[in-house]
Amino acid sequence: MFDALRSADPDIAALIESESRRQVRTLRLIASENYASAAVQEAVGSALANKYSEGYGGRRYYQGQQYIDQVEALAIDRIKAVFGAEHVNVQPYSGSPANLAVYFAFASPGDPVMGLGLPHGGHLTHGWNVNVSGKWFDAHQYPVERDSELLDMAAMRRIAREVRPKILFAGITAYPRVVDWDAFREVADEVGAILVADIAHISGLVAAGLHPSPVPVADVVTSTTHKTFRGPRGGMILCREEHARAIDRAIFPGLQGGPHNNTTAGIAVAAREAAQPSFREYAQRVVDSARALGEALVERGFRLVTGGTDNHMLIVDTMHRGVPGKPVAQALERAGMVCNYNSIPFDPRKPFDPSGIRIGTAAMASRGIGAEHMTRLADWVDQVVAASDDTSVEERVRGEVEEFLIDFPAPGLEGVTP
Ligand code: DSN
Secondary structure, three states: OOHHHHHHOHHHHHHHHHHHHHHHHOEEOOOOOOOOOHHHHHHHOOHHHHOOOOEEOOEEOOOOOOOHHHHHHHHHHHHHHHHOOOEEEOOOOOHHHHHHHHHHHHOOOOOEEEEEOHHHOOOHHHOOOOOHHHHOOEEEEEOEOOOOOOEOHHHHHHHHHHHOOOEEEEEOOOOOOOOOHHHHHHHHHHHOOEEEEEOOOOHHHHHOOOOOOOOOOOOEEEEEOOOOOOOOOOEEEEEOHHHHHHHHHHHHHHHOOOOOHHHHHHHHHHHHHHOOHHHHHHHHHHHHHHHHHHHHHHHOOOEEHHHOOOOOEEEEEHHHHOOOHHHHHHHHHHOOEEOEEEOOOOOOOOOOOOOEEEEEOHHHHHOOOOHHHHHHHHHHHHHHHHHOOOHHHHHHHHHHHHHHHOOOOOOOOOOOOO
């Protein structure tokens, strides 16, 4: 691999090879990460990256689009088929630009908008105060309930009635339960808001039919393409036909220049993969293993936010075992298991040193690791946390993790020697 790169730039080649080995040798538990297939990676690394294509199919500002138009049309048609969408735009550079385009399409600076608070599992771009969505709009946040830690739909309705948002975001980045799109629709209709479902985390589960789809319910659906959907790093917007022009114009020329055609090709490949029966099996493995891991962690004295999971992620309150999330995440990484530290709802600790960790099962499931392996994983987590920085335990577990992973090749990295 990387013959040309190794000779032209050995420094970068060596770093890529080291990162590839790291991805092969560790249990990747970051809920927003995955392994894109070799086919997706080849599309992304192709000559399509050399081409400028500002505009849309048949209406571009540069000549030479005979193949690019076909690539983008295939990506759009396949995403439409997978999700049953009326209109699709595959040009957003990623999830944050996709969400910004929605604000640009439907609101003006100063307008009221609403989303789930970041510390309660929402996203920065859902109106959090340090983000442009919180600085340029009159952003209001709804919470989860203090006791159940489930979305507080009554509070959401009450705040929406008060502020009458132009845009109502329903969507999550750190929330392990099913989102009731219909309940959001009711409120959006009542207050006259555009309902936006951000399914960046769960789009693979939606594609596989393992989470209810917001596509028939919401006005607009935004997503990244690389999390559970397992495509390249990119974004997409699905919407009703009536919003097609507003969304397309918000992306280009409103917000972006030329689309990244190589990424578009990668999205097309991923959409084809998502239509295969093997993708459904993968997605089932994702949710089954998340549930099994949750049960096994609870048996070992951990507390899960909301008590469990319906999707690919677990928010684990590590303070229940007496240790904050950050040192737990650091110890787990030393032991070969890579997750991120995460706030829990109503966290008394600071975001940079919070009370929990977030664990996702998508990348593991892509390697074929499933529910039957989760007691082993929970034991490793338990042992590392119980050992409290004992490096001999971390080293032993790291060795066991590496040995375990030999039987589960990582998609897209099959040629990498651990
Ligand atoms: N960074 C993504 C995540 O980890 O959930 C969200 O943007």
